[in-house]
Amino acid sequence: MKPKAIHIVGYGINCEEETAFAFEKAGAESKFVHINDLIEKKNLLDEAQILVFPGGFSYGDDTGSGKALANKIRNRLSEEILKFVEKDKLVVGICNGFQVLVSLGLLPATNKNYGKKEVGLLYNTNARFECRWIRLKMNSKKCIFTQGIDEIDIPIAHGEGNFYASKEILKKINQNDQVVFKYIKENGQLANGEFPYNPNGSLEDIAGICDETGRILGMMPHPERAIFTSNHPDYQFMKEKLIREGKKIPEIYEPALKVFQNAVSYFKVKV
Amino acid sequence: MAYRIEVGFKVKDARALTFIKRVSSFGFKIEDARLFDVYTIDKELPEKELKVTAEMLANPVYEDFKINKANDIKGFDWAIEIGYLPGVTDNIASTLKEEIEDLLNEKFAGGEGIYTSRLYFIKGKLKREQVENIALTSYNPLIQRAEIKDSKQYIKEKGMEIIIPKVRLSSDIKADEVDLEVSDEELMAIGKSGVQNADGTRRGPLALDLVSMKVIREYFNKKWRKPTDLELESIAQTWSEHCKHTIFAASFDEIKKGLYKEYIQKSTNEIRKRKGKDDFCVSVFTDNSGAIIFDNEYLVTDKVETHNSPSALDPFGGAITGIVGVNRDAIGFGMGAKPIVNRYGYCFADPRDERPLYKTADKSQKMLIPRKIMEGVIQGVNVGGNCSGIPTPQGFAYFDERYRGKPLVFVGTIGLIPRKVNGKNSCDKCANAGDYIVVIGGRVGADGIHGATFSSEALSSGSPATAVQIGDPITQKKLSDAVVKEARDMGLYNSITDNGAGGISCSVAEMAKESGGFDLDLDKVPLKYPGLTPWEIWVSESQERMTLSVPKQKWPKFKDLMDRRGVEATIIGTFTGDGQAIVRFKGQEVMNVDMEFLHEGLPKKFITSKYTKEKYEEPKNPCPINLTSVLEKMLKRLNIASFEFISNQYDHEVQGGSVIKPLQGKGRVNGYASVVKPRLDSKRGIVVSQGLYPSYSDIDTYHMAASSIDTAIRNAVSVGGNPKKMALLDNFCWCSSNEEERLGQLKAAVKACYDYSLGYEIPFISGKDSMFNDFKGFNEKGQEVKISVPPTLLVSSLGVIDDISYTIDCAVKEPGDLVYLVGETKEELGGSEYFKELGFVGNLVPQVDFKKAKKIYENFYQAVQKRLIASAISVVSGGLGVALAKTAIAGGFGIEADLSKIKTGVKRDDWLLFSESQSRILATVSPKNKEKFEKEMAGVPFYLIGKVRNDDQFVIKGLKGKEIINSKINNLEKAYKETLKNY
Structure with missing residues (x-):
């Protein structure tokens, strides 16, 4: 049976279609659920194995990215979400979805203290929305979504992705293997805060984190926008090279699709 | 009682650092700056809820808040607070209002409201005049206000005042009759500057020439009555250059059919005929966008608009409403296309050109300098495009000093729509007599009055500030998703169009061509605040609204869907088939005009032209050695130079x-x-x-x-x-x-x-x-x-x-x-x-x-x-x-x-x-x-x-x-x- 991914939509979330497509390509079944419908029918969550907070601009980022949607969920759905998290299920938040998870306190949730705000995604150091491709290094043995990925090229598109946490929290998430992705340079070295490799000023070049179980992932970059080779900024170079070598042009950019495949196989393995 | 919540960063704030950099690029030296977001809540709130509200606004990891208490200004010399003027769209305030309503589980009452502003503390040895100029780098007096205090005054007065920019309109709310039995001079004055108010001021351009005014007078003479102001405004909107393209439709020298028919349309017709079965055009020149075949299942639509005049006055607002507005040309194409790509194109003056321009001889109204126009326009499309989740890959920036008085802001949107929707061609739509006239999306305010007629006139001292609007991309995103991703495929409406220039006066009149007439009640139009006169409601260009024709039996389902998607939907009248355009207000008919006259009554224009080509000097210098x-x-x-800074701030990867x-x-x-x-x-x-x-x-x-x-x-x-x-x-x-x-x-x-x-x-x-x-x-x-x-x-x-x-x-x-x-x-x-x-x-x-x-x-x-x-x-x-x-x-x-x-x-x-x-x-x-x-x-x-x-x-x-x-x-x-x- 295909695992079912529920994608929360509405109020300015806008990456649900490509995210759903990526999950389906990876073998999941995708379903869109408007946040208001979920509030009305809370048991909709029961049928899902994967809960997805796609990217976008929920509430236009007004009053701070992710905050308003998180407040609504806190008011209306906190019990159900906590229940979902406690089960052996997966949650992923991409970009605005990551900002929502952080505002909800579902990440990093050190000591499994779900609901406590512990980190922030602040304004980019240039205080401007930035859209560009960057390179990441996978850093966690724990995160379910990212196993088998080493380096990945991937686009970011956000105005508030500057990861911030206190020294204590940073120490904890490092100790607990919760730092999933770090921004690196083209040569594989850590970006060390240097723009544009680290595009937003994130502390310790952190681009994504997971909870202590590895089942909840939040990341600023967009893997769903990178699943085709034709998405890649080097596509034209790569294509020309392959043509000259008489080789086929692959359609799928494996490292990006892998994020979704890992989620799907987590359940397949179990069944 | 109003409350004031100030939220600021506990840690390094990137916005403050870029503020310092930006201010210094305008030639001012400041040593340090801090920023606070200010929320003024004009509503009684229990103490506990007030605190929860503040906690919703501030993430304790990096922010803290103060309620009704001044911040500590130690180490700073000046405080500047920038807020909106009454009636200007305040999106952040709307979001907070929704959040508080969700928290309290009750709606705000009429008159209650939220207003946001931003407070800057500045350190530096500056005179008040310099601080005023620093403030001007960050706000536009046309839509915003700035309060400035030095640190002494700030401490003495315990912070900034609570300011509530509530709209207060006290005009006489009725439709006036307009006497057209006046001299030609007065008739021209009405056409040029608008109907005269009781106090002698005029309401703003109708952009109607003397010939048109006389045709209108004759029409109402035959009806044995004077026109109402609303009728005059309505005709002006419908006949405007902006809506009817009078110059392209006019008889032009020897070209009696006009430039559009004889050149543009004719060429397309001939090409389509030549292409025969390879003709890929599906809808040309008639709908909100043009459409061609994409593949066996889909069409792609395209439309490019300009938003020049509003962008000259308020570059951010002009550009964001431009881009979000042209998105509606996709959503309003056929039964509704999904926007898939945005385009942009800017014609600016050199941003390094600092020569000022004024609207009046006494230099009282300074125009914005090219750099501020450029930055504001770029930012407007940034917010509009990015927030809407539409990729904006394609565009250009072109510079010439002749764009100093008025920039050109081109914005375009490409849409994708299935060729068949519910078994019918998706580009065919028809409002039927008996269908409800339904508006969805934003509410109506005084913003954007006279946009259509104003853009048909040159920019001068009479240009109304009310022509400016600020877009609200999230309100539109909600309606766009509800229409294109749900209601369309559920078959819940018969026709749809965008509210752009001329607001509902144009959209309803345009759709009513399909059915043959309409009967509309202005009292039902949802307003942002009370006090608008009927003609204002009728022609307002408040943004993020679509007009639909919904069959009566489908209304309950349609309304239920919109409610659940957070989209306001309201019946404002009925499409009819009797050839009449009727508008009512407080039980009275304030418009009763034949559809025929409204759409076809515009007198044909006759244009004569000539073209003398100029000779220019040729450069005489020899070929340079280096x-x-x-x-x-x-x-x-x-x-020729790279404009990477624009490309990087426009999301061109969304939608994958x-x-x-x-x-x-x-x-x-x-x-x-x-x-x-x-x-x-x-x-x-x-x-x-x-x-x-x-x-x-x-x-x-x-x-x-x-x-x-x-x-x-x-x-x-x-x-x-x-x-x-x-x-x-x-x-x-x-x-x-x-x-x-x-x-x-x-x-x-x-x-x-x-x-x-x-x-x-x-x-x-x-x-x-x-x-x-x-x-x-x-x-x-x-x-x-x-x-x-x-x-x-x-x-x-x-x-x-x-x-x-x-x-x-x-x-x-x-x-x-x-x-x-x-x-x-x-x-x-x-x-x-x-x-x-x-x-x-x-x-x-x-x-x-x-x-x-x-x-x-x-x-x-x-x-x-x-x-x-x-x-x-x-x-x-x-x-x-x-x-x-x-x-x-x-x-x-x-x-x-x-x-x-x-x-x-x-x-x-x-x-x-x-x-x-x-x-x-x-x-x-x-x-x-x-x-x-x-x-x-x-x-x-x-x-x-x-x-x-x-x-x-x-x-x-x-x-x-x-x-x-x-x-x-x-x-x-x-x-x-x-x-x-x-x-």
């Missing part, structure tokens, strides 16, 4: 389909065309590009238009576009269109549109015009000035690509590849960037031979299909020299080229390097494909001029075989990226 430095200077020119991106190659060169794959499950793509040469208009508008068309096509072909599956859009942005010479220039340009679209067999499918882009005001010396934009035609292209793996970008790929120039180079430097660099206009403007060009493009397309091309760049402004530099920068390899390989009559190296002869493509080809490529190009001129190097050297030999340029890619790249890098 062409390396000339090339670098060319790369620094505003119209980007292929050819705005920045190409390792060198991140701004490309001239973009390719997007709109269906994730298909290899099919669309290519979008454009062409625009305002400086050619100085010499000859016919050739200007021809070059624009050729460029729009060529740019698309250069990345792999198929010239047989391409369509065009026109946007005429003219000036002084009441002057015979300007009209003569227009006629020539439109004629070229006919000749060339037909020549290429590439049809126009949609268009828009903006005819009065003039500024009338005063310069820094108080002298009267009129600044008219150069006659500007933007031609946009849209093409369908069968397989996106057959696309190419502009970056050279491998050392050793052969560099070919395809197409002929002539001594055509009139209006060129090189002549502008030399300070001349010249006379030999590029001329296009479409027969030759068509063959070039068709052969080139075949070569791409055979995978023979490694890279290609369209040769545009700056000519061959700039194209060679850009293709090398993009690929990161040097180039060596020899100009003597080009067969040409051009005698000078600089002419040859920088001639802007059209229909040329610079391509690189693997040596292995040499023969195949040359065979494919048989019958068109092509020249093997050099090869890609294995290093970073950029070397060009001149006509006499001598080295004329010797540079490195790094140097060229530095020059290319320098000019705009700090914006």
Whole structure:
């Protein structure tokens, strides 16, 4: 049976279609659920194995990215979400979805203290929305979504992705293997805060984190926008090279699709 | 009781740091700054809820808050608070209101509200006047207010005051009769400046000329009554240049049918007939967008709009409403298309030009300087496009000092719609008599009154500030999703259209053509605040609204869906079939006009024109010896330089389909065309590009238009576009269109549109015009000035690509590849960037031979299909020299080229390097494909001029075989990226 991914939509979330497509390509079944419908029918969550907070601009980022949607969920759905998290299920938040998870306190949730705000995604150091491709290094043995990925090229598109946490929290998430992705340079070295490799000023070049179980992932970059080779900024170079070598042009950019495949196989393995 | 919550960062705040940097770039020195977001809540709240509200606003990890308590200003010298003026859209406040309503589980009562502002603390030895000017770098007095206190005053008065910018309107709320039995002078005054209020002021332009006013008077005489103000406003909106394109419809010299019918529409009709079963046009010129076939299941739609006048006054608001507004041209196409790509195009004055302009002789109303216009416009499209989740890959920025009084802001949206919706053609829609008239989305306020009539007039001191609106992309995103992703496919409405210029007065009247009439009750229109007069409600251009015709039996389901999606939906009347346009207010009929008169009563205009061509001086200086430095200077020119800073801040990856991106190659060169794959499950793509040469208009508008068309096509072909599956859009942005010479220039340009679209067999499918882009005001010396934009035609292209793996970008790929120039180079430097660099206009403007060009493009397309091309760049402004530099920068390899390989009559190296002869493509080809490529190009001129190097050297030999340029890619790249890098 295909695992079912529920994608929360509405109020300015806008990456649900490509995210759903990526999950389906990876073998999941995708379903869109408007946040208001979920509030009305809370048991909709029961049928899902994967809960997805796609990217976008929920509430236009007004009053701070992710905050308003998180407040609504806190008011209306906190019990159900906590229940979902406690089960052996997966949650992923991409970009605005990551900002929502952080505002909800579902990440990093050190000591499994779900609901406590512990980190922030602040304004980019240039205080401007930035859209560009960057390179990441996978850093966690724990995160379910990212196993088998080493380096990945991937686009970011956000105005508030500057990861911030206190020294204590940073120490904890490092100790607990919760730092999933770090921004690196083209040569594989850590970006060390240097723009544009680290595009937003994130502390310790952190681009994504997971909870202590590895089942909840939040990341600023967009893997769903990178699943085709034709998405890649080097596509034209790569294509020309392959043509000259008489080789086929692959359609799928494996490292990006892998994020979704890992989620799907987590359940397949179990069944 | 009102509460004031201030939220600020506990940690380093990037916004404060960029504020300091920005203020210093305007020439002010400040040592430090802090920022606070201020929320003024005008509603009684229990203490506990108030605290929870503050906690919702501040993330304790990095923010803290104060409630009704001044911040500690220690270490700072000044406090500036910037907030909105009454009635200006405040999106953040709306979101917080929703959050509090959700928290309390109760709605705000009428009169209660939330208002946001931003508080800056500044450290620095500054005088009050300097602080006032610092504030001005960050706010626009037309829509915002600034309060300034020095630290002493701030401490003494315990912070800033609580200011509640509530709208208070106390006008007499009824429709007035207007007496048209007056002198011709008064009739003209009404037409020009609007109906007179009791206090003698006028309500703003109706943009109706004397002939039209007399026709209206006669009409109401026959009805034995005077018109109401609302009727007059309604007719003015419907007849406006903006809505009816009166100049393009007018009898024009010997062209009785008018320019639109005789040239633009006729060419499209002829092409469609010629193409026969290969005709891919589905909807042209009639709906909110034009549409062509994408594949067996889908259509793509396209529309490009301008938002020039509002952007001159409030660049951010003008641009955001522009982009979000043109999105509605997709949503409002057919039964509703999903927006999939945004385009933009800006014509600005040099942002370094600081000469002030004023609206009045006493210098009381200062216009915004070019830099502020540029920054505001760019930011407006940033917020509008990004928040809506629509990729914005394709655009340009063009600079000329004649855009100083009025910038041009082009915004476009491409949509995707299934060809069949519920078994019916998706582009057929029909409001039936008996259907409810339903508006969804935003509420109506006084914002955006007279947008349609105002943009039909030149910008002068009477231009109303109410013409300004600020967009609310999230309100629109909600309605867009609810319509395009749900209601459409559930079959819940019969017709839909956008509320743009003229608001509901235009959208309802337009849709009612389908049914044959309407009967509408203004009391039902949801308002932002009370006190609006009937005519204001009727013509207001408040944003983010669509009008739909909903069958009565489907209303409950429709309403339920909209409620659940957080979209306000309201029945405001009924479509009828009796030929009458009826509007009621408080039980009274305030409009009762025949549909026939409303739509067809506009008197036909007769235009006479003439066109005297000017002769300009030719540059006489000899060919410069150091062409390396000339090339670098060319790369620094505003119209050639990198505008990467714009591309980087517009999301071009959302929706997951980007292929050819705005920045190409390792060198991140701004490309001239973009390719997007709109269906994730298909290899099919669309290519979008454009062409625009305002400086050619100085010499000859016919050739200007021809070059624009050729460029729009060529740019698309250069990345792999198929010239047989391409369509065009026109946007005429003219000036002084009441002057015979300007009209003569227009006629020539439109004629070229006919000749060339037909020549290429590439049809126009949609268009828009903006005819009065003039500024009338005063310069820094108080002298009267009129600044008219150069006659500007933007031609946009849209093409369908069968397989996106057959696309190419502009970056050279491998050392050793052969560099070919395809197409002929002539001594055509009139209006060129090189002549502008030399300070001349010249006379030999590029001329296009479409027969030759068509063959070039068709052969080139075949070569791409055979995978023979490694890279290609369209040769545009700056000519061959700039194209060679850009293709090398993009690929990161040097180039060596020899100009003597080009067969040409051009005698000078600089002419040859920088001639802007059209229909040329610079391509690189693997040596292995040499023969195949040359065979494919048989019958068109092509020249093997050099090869890609294995290093970073950029070397060009001149006509006499001598080295004329010797540079490195790094140097060229530095020059290319320098000019705009700090914006």
